[in-house]
Amino acid sequence: MLPTILLVNKIKLIHEIVTTAEFSIYMGFIENISTGKISNNAFKKAILLFILIIIGYAFFTLLFINNSNVFEGISNYLLPIISAVTLIMVFYAVKRSKTYGKSYYHAWLFLLIAQAFWVMGDISWSIWDFKLADASFLTYDYVCFGLRIVFMCMSLNAMPKPHTDILNWYRRMVEIGMVLVTLTMFFWSFLILPFIGLDQIDSVDLMVIGLNIMLIFALMFFSIYLLVSYAGNLKKGPIPYIIASVAFQVLAAITFAYGYILGLYSIVGMENLFWIAACLCIALASLVQIRCHPPEVLKDLSIEYWRFKIPFETNVALLLGGVAYILLIWAYFSFEGVFEILLFGGGLLVGLALIRAAISSKEVRKSYAKLEESKRTYQCILNTINDAVYVINPEIKFLEVNQGALDMYGYSRQEILGKSLDMLSAPGKNDMTEVVNAGYLALDGETQTFEFWGMRKTGEIFPKEIKINKGTYFGQNVVVAVARDITHRKEYEKTLKKSLAEKEVMVQEVHHRVKNNMQVISSLLRLQSMYLDDEKVKNALQESQNRVQSMAMIHEKLYQSRDLSSVDLGGYLRQIMRYLLDNYKMEFHQIKTVIHAEKAEIDVKTASPLGLIVNELITNSLKYAFPDGKGEIILNVCLVGDYYHLTVADNGIGLPDDFQLDRTETLGLQIVNRLVGQIDGVIELGEGKGTEFIIKFPLTIKKRKR
Template structure:
C-alpha cells in the first residue's frame, strides 16, 4: 500500500501561495538595490527549482499505480526540470561568482535541453484516441491555431531578433528559446484536444505552468530585444509561478488525497455544453487577420506578403474544416432521420406492447398489484377490486399493501418486504391472511417478484379460502379415519391378547405335555400378530411398522414364553432400519416366531448354551432374513417339503405367501436364509 504524504493538499497550496507572494514582495522591496536584487533573483529560484525537482521524482515513483507510460512521463518531466535547475545554478555562478553576462553561455544549453524533455513528458501524459474524422478535424484545428501563433512569434519575436544588432550566436540562442516555447505550446494544444483520465487535475496544473512559462519567456525575449530586462525583476515571478504550478501538479499526482471538483461541476458542464474549444480556430483566425492589418501599416512589403500568404493558408484550412463539418452534419442528419424513424417504430412497438401487457395484466384471472418502495400500491387490475371490494381509485396511490393484511400477519409480511432485495432469503410464494372492505378474512396465496432494475414488487394474489376450507375438511376427515384405524388395530390387538390369555389359561388345565406345547405355539403365533397391530397403532404411519422394535419385542416375548435365560442362550440381532407394510409384516413375523421357537425348543438340549442370530437387511430391491443358531443342528434327512411339523409347514406356506425363497444350511451352524420382496399394499377401501 502507498504511504500517505506528510503534507496535505490544502497546506501545500497555502505554502505555494506564500512563496509566490513572498517573492513578489521581496522583489519590490529590493528593486532599488541592484546587487541584492540580483543575488535574490538568482538564488531564490534555485531553491524553488530543487524543491520542484524532488517533488517531480517523488511523483514519478508514486505513479506506478497509473502504469508504465504515466510513470515514464513524470520521469521525463523530472529530468527536464533537473536540466533547467542546472542551468539556473550555472547562470548564478556566472553572474554572481564571475560577474559575467550569463547570456549567451553554457547555461543556455541546459535551458534548451529542458524544452524537448518537458514536451515529451506532456506528450506521454495525454491520450489521443479518436475516430478518423475526429482526428482530421482536430489536426486542422491545431494546425490553424499553431500557424496563427507562429505568425505572432515570427512578427514580434523571431524577425526582430534576427534584425537586432546582437551577434548571430546570441540571435540563434534567442530564437531557440522561442522555438522551445513554440514546442511547449504545441504539446499544450495537443493536451487541450486530448481525452482526460484519472490524472486530469495534475495535467491541468502542468498546463497552467506551461502557459505561464510561454508568456514569461515571450516577455523576456521581447524585453531582451528592447534592452529593458532586469535580472531579479518582477518578470521573474512568472517563472516562479510556472515552477510552482508544476510542483503542485507533481504533488497532486503523488498524493492519495484528490481535489474535489464537484463544487465546480456547473462550470465544467457549462464549458462542455458551450463547446468553447470548437471556437478556438476562429478566434485565432481573427487574430491572424488583425495581425495582417497591423503588418500592412508597420512592416515591410516582403514581410506583409509572407504573412498574407500564411493567412491565406489559414483560410484554406478553415474552408477544409468547414467542408468536413458540413459533410459530417449531412451524415448526422441522415443518422438523425434514421434515428427518428427507428424511434417512431420503437414507440409504435412499445405502444403495441403496452396494449398487450395491459390486456394480460387485466385478464390474467388473478389479482395483481404493483407495490412501490414505500409499500404503496401504485397499480392494480380489476381482479383486485373483486378480491378486496375496493375500487381502483380507492387503492392506487392511496393504500399500502399492509392495509389489507390482518394484524397478526403484519410483522411477517413486513419482514418479507425488508428482504425484497435478497431473493435467497425472501420466499417467492407464501400464504397469508387478508381482509376485504367488509372485514371478511380470506386465505391468500401470494407470489412476489421484483421488477428488474427497480425497487418495485409485482404480487399475484389468489383467494384460496375455499380450497383451504376444503383442505381443512379433508385433514379433519383423514384425522378421524386415522383415529378410527388406530382404534381398530388397538381392538384387534386386545382381542388377540384375550385369545393369547385364553390359550395360556388352557395350558394350566392340560396335563398332556404335547398339548401344552401346541397351545404355547398357538399362543406365540397369536402374540406375534397382536404385536404387529400394537406397533401399527403406535406408529405415525398406519401402513408400515419398524422391524427393529418389532423383532426385539418378539424375541423377548419368545424367550419369556419358553422360560429361557439369556445367559444360556443369547439372542444376537443385526437388524437394519427396515419398514414393512402389514401384508409383509404379518407373515414375516410368524416366520421369525416359528423359526426362533424351533431353535429354542430343539437346538439346545440338556441346558446347552449357545447363540441365536437374527439378521434382516435389504439387498438391492429385496430383503434378506437370516435366522441361525449354533445348536446341535438339523437331522441329515431334514427336508422342509416333507415334514409333518405344523410350525415348519406353516413357515413353508408363509414363505410362498410373500413370494420368497428359502435356503437351508444344515451344517454347523444351522441357518435359514429367506429372501423376499415387500408385497404390494392392497387397498381395502
C-alpha cells in the first residue's frame, strides 16, 4: 500500500512541476504576442525553449517508458497543455494576418480551426486514456484527427503562392503525383499491407486507418506543393515551420501505425515526441507570423526571387524512378503478393513520367519560341539605331552587328560576322595595339572613346568616333561598340580651323593698325607740344600722350601674342613703367623701380583701364614725389582669393595731410576713381612714409551696363 501511495504522490508532484513550468514558460510570451512586438532575441529564446521542451520530454520518455502510469499521466496532461497554448498563439497570428490580406487571413483562420480540433483530439484521447470514458469515446479522437488534417490541408491550399503559367502548374502537379505514387508504393509495402495482414483488426478499424492514411496523403500533397512553390525563399516567413510540422505529423502517424502493428508500447513515447515537435513548429510559425511586418510578407510573388532554385525539378523523374525500381526488386524477391501492386505503381509512375516529359517538351518549345521572339525584338531595336553597333568578343571577332553597321561599310551580315576588326580598319591609319588595349580596358568596366579610320567595301576611307563599353552576349563577356561616321564633322572642323586662322590674322592686323594709329596720335601730340610755350598746356598734352601710348601698348601686346583676347599683366606693367621713365627723362640709377607681378593673363576689358590707372599713378609719382629726382617706385600684383591686389607705391614726400581720395579735384585721380569702378574694384590709401595706392579687383569683371 505504501509504495502505491508514494507513486501517486510522485506522479502528482511531477504533474504539478511540468504543468507549472510549461505555463510559466509560455505565459512569458503572451504579453508580447498580443501586441505583436517580438524581438529577435525573444524569438531566439523561444526556439531554444521549444528545443529544451523536446529534449526534456525525450529524457522523460527514457526514464518512465517502463512505468506506464507515470508516463501516461504526464503525457495526457502535457500534450493538451502544449496544444492549447499553441492554439492561443495561432489565434493572435490570425488577428495579425488581418492586415496582410484575405489570402493570409483565410489560411491562418483554417489553421486556427485545425489547431482547435487538435486540442479537442488531445483532450478526448486523455479522457479515454484515464478510463473516464469507454472505448466508443475514442471515436471523437479519430473524428478530431481527421477534421484537423482536413482544415490543415485547406490552410496550406489557401496560402498565397507565386504566380505560374498553366504548363508549369500542370508539370508541378504531375511531379507531386509522382512523389505521392512513390510514397504509396513505399507505404503499401511497409505499412498498409502489414495492417491488412493482422488477424485481430476489424473492418471498422481498417476503414478508419485507411481513411487516415488517405488524409495523410492529402496533407503531404498540399505540403509538397507549398514547399515547391516557396522553395528558394524558405529562410523567411512561417512556411518552413508549417512544413516541418506536417513532416513531424506524418512521422507521428507512421510511428503510431507501426506501434499498433508490432504491438510495441515503447514506441508510443516516440510518437508523442513527434506530436509535441509538430505542435511546437506550429507555435513557431505563429510567432514568425506575429512578428513579421506586412512589407516582408506581402512581397510580389511573381518576381524571379521566388522561383524554384534547387535542382529538383529536372531530376525528379530519375530520382523517383530509381526509388520505384528498388522497391520492385525488393518485392520480387520478398513477397509475391506485393509485387503486382508495386508493378502497377511502377507503371503508373512511368505514365506520369511520360506526361511530364510531354509537358516539359511543350515548355521547351514555348521557351524556344519566346527566345526567338526576344531575339527578333532585340535585333529590331538594334536596327532602329542609326549609328553602327557592334558586339565584339575578347578575340576581337564580330558576334553581332546592326543594320547601321552594314549600311556604314557596305558589307552583308554574313561577310562581317566572325571576322576580325582588321577587316574594317583603313590600312596604316590606326594604331591597332591601342585599339585592342582600349577593348581590354572596356572589358574591365572602363568606358573608352576614340577616333578610328574605317574603310568601306568600296575602298573609301572615312573617320568615325567609337564609344565602347562592357556588355554581356548570351552569357559571354563582350565589348559593345557604338560608332558614328564623323566625315562631315571633320570637314566642318577643317573649315572652322581655316576660318579661325583667317580671323586671327585679321584681328592681329586690326590690333596692329590700331596701335599704329594711336602712335600717330601720340606723335602728333608730342609735335604739338614742341611748338607751345605754356608749360601747363605742354604738361596736359604730355599726359594725354602717355594715356594714348598706354592703350597703344595693349594692342601691340595683343597682335604679338598667340592669344588675341588677353595680355600678360606683368609684362604690360613693366612696359608702361619703362615708357614713362623714358618719357620723363628719368635716370634709372636715380629712380629705382621694383616690380613684383604674378603670372596672370587678363582680358582686354580689364587691361585697358588697368593700364590707364597705373599710368596716372606712376605719372603722379614721377612728377610730384621726388623733388630731388631720387627715389623708389614699387609696383606689386598678387592674387588673394578671388581678387587681384595691385599696389603702386613710392617713398617720396607723400600726400598732403588733408588729402581725401574721394574728393580730389585733380583730373588724373578722378580718372583713376572712375576706371577703378569700371573694373568693379576698390581703391585704398596705404599708411606710412610716401604714397601707396592699393587697387583690389575681381578675377572676372561683371557685365557693365552701357
